[in-house]
Each structure stands twice: as structure tokens, then as C-alpha cells.
Amino acid sequence: MPKYRILLVEELVLSDSGEFQVEAPTPEIAAAILIKAHEDARDADSNTVALTDGQEHEIEPENVVRGRVFCILVNDKGDDGDELTPDFDPAPQDAAPKADEEQPS
Numbered sequence: 001m002p003k004y005r006i007l008l009v010e011e012l013v014l015s016d017s018g019e020f021q022v023e024a025p026t027p028e029i030a031a032a033i034l035i036k037a038h039e040d041a042r043d044a045d046s047n048t049v050a051l052t053d054g055q056e057h058e059i060e061p062e063n064v065v066r067g068r069v070f071c072i073l074v075n076d077k078g079d080d081g082d083e084l085t086p087d088f089d090p091a092p093q094d095a096a097p098k099a100d101e102e103q104p105s
Contacts, residue, residue, distance in 0.1 A: 005074035006084070015065040018049060018057025 022030035034049070038059065041049045050056035073081040 005078075007072040007074050007080060008069070009072060010067065010069050012064050012067040014061035015063050016059050016061045018059055020049075020051060020055050020057070022051070 020034055022033055024030035024033060033051070037049050037051055041047065041059070047058050047060050048056050049059050071084040071086075073084055075081050
């Protein structure tokens, strides 16, 4: 049976938020102002997002909002290849009770 080099990856999406009152002609422009303020904070190596009117919030993503585990095939050169999505359960089939068997109470 062949052996494969497989990279197991756990990916997490972290979140934090702060609510601002932004005066702008449209919600999209208000959002752009906030995103620019966030970029400015990151460029200054800071987590404090501040607007010119004095509003500020500390944004430190720590809450996991979503995650996934997946595998990537690694080639002979050690380069990452395709993401693998198995379409089967690798657990032994006899571990789960069959539909026609009685379940213990």
C-alpha cells in the first residue's frame, strides 16, 4: 500500500468588534472610513481603532467564530498540492451499529 505525505491543517477564524457612530453620505462610505481607520491602527502596530471625532475601540480578535480541519497532499519536493476532501468515513464500518440491529436501552 502506498504512503502519502499529508499536511493536516486546522484553520480558525477569530473575531472581535466595536461599534462606531459614523457620519457619512452612505453606509458603504461609513464602512470604508472604519476600514481605513483599522488599517491605520494596524500600520501603527496598534489594536486601537480610532476616529478623528475621538471614538475608539480596542479590536483584539480572540473569539473563534468558525473553524475547519482539512488536509493537503504534499508532493515529493515538499511543496503543498491539492486540498483533499475525503468522501468517506475512515472509521471501521463495524464500529457503528447497523440500521437493522437493536440498540441497547
